[in-house]
Amino acid sequence: MSLFIYRKPRSLLPYALHTPTGRAPRGGWPLILFLHGSGERGNDGKKQSTVGIGPAIQENAVGWPAVVLMPQCPRGQQWLGEPLALAYELLNQIEQQYQTNPRRVYLTGLSMGGYGSWNLGCLYPQRFAAIAPICGAADPFMVWQRLGKVPIWNFHGTSDDIVPVSFSRALADALARSGNRGARFSEFTAEKHNVWNRVYREPEFVRWLFAQRKRLTK
Secondary structure (H helix, E strand, O other): OOOEEEEOOOOOOOEEEEOOOOOOOOOOOOEEEEEOOHHHOOOOOOHHHOOOHHHHHHHOHHHOOOEEEEEOOOOOOOOOHHHHHHHHHHHHHHHHHHOOOOOOEEEEEEOHHHHHHHHHHHHOOOOOOEEEEEOOOOOHHHHHHHOOOOOEEEEEEOOOOOOOHHHHHHHHHHHHHHOOOOEEEEEEOOOOOOOHHHHOOOHHHHHHHHHOOOOOOO
16 A cells, blocks of 8 residues: 555656654654656656655654655656756645645655755755765765755665766865765665665664754744
8 A cells, every 4th residue: 555645747757755643843844855766767756656665664654753745756757947946846846735844855865866865955955954865976076066965865875887986085185075964974884775775774774864954944
């Protein structure tokens, strides 16, 4: 049985949405934006929920007490330009519709979505309480310049043969040089590209993510 709502709005991206049961905590539910990898592109609105955070939620919905938005990138495109802008617009709409907690908006993604997480984080560094890219990459200069104050936990498998772990190491170095004291980087020895299967089931990571809260500026 699916725990997700599926939608295909005309002007935005198709998406899957997880909404928790029960009464929302004070301030509203946390909101997570998940960006999928290249293999889940399309327009069915469902495939992106079958890899990464989606299966982790299906296995343990209680462990993910948040509204989780999973937009789907069109075929042949990447989490850049218009698709990324549409994902961000959709995030804003879901936030308003479900009255989620503005201090607890989180961004995560895997592979192509890991790239997208870095990209969107660099575009809107003050928007997210935390960012968790998995086996992605980005421009180290942009990361150094834009993400020096955002809590980030970056993950990569040392045996990744699709996106080299050296890419994440360069970003960890950029964050260290930026003075980001909330940045973490974890390499999983012998894990390959699909390290996300482990990450989204790591209790320490889930606890860390939900513990992050952004200061609101007036």
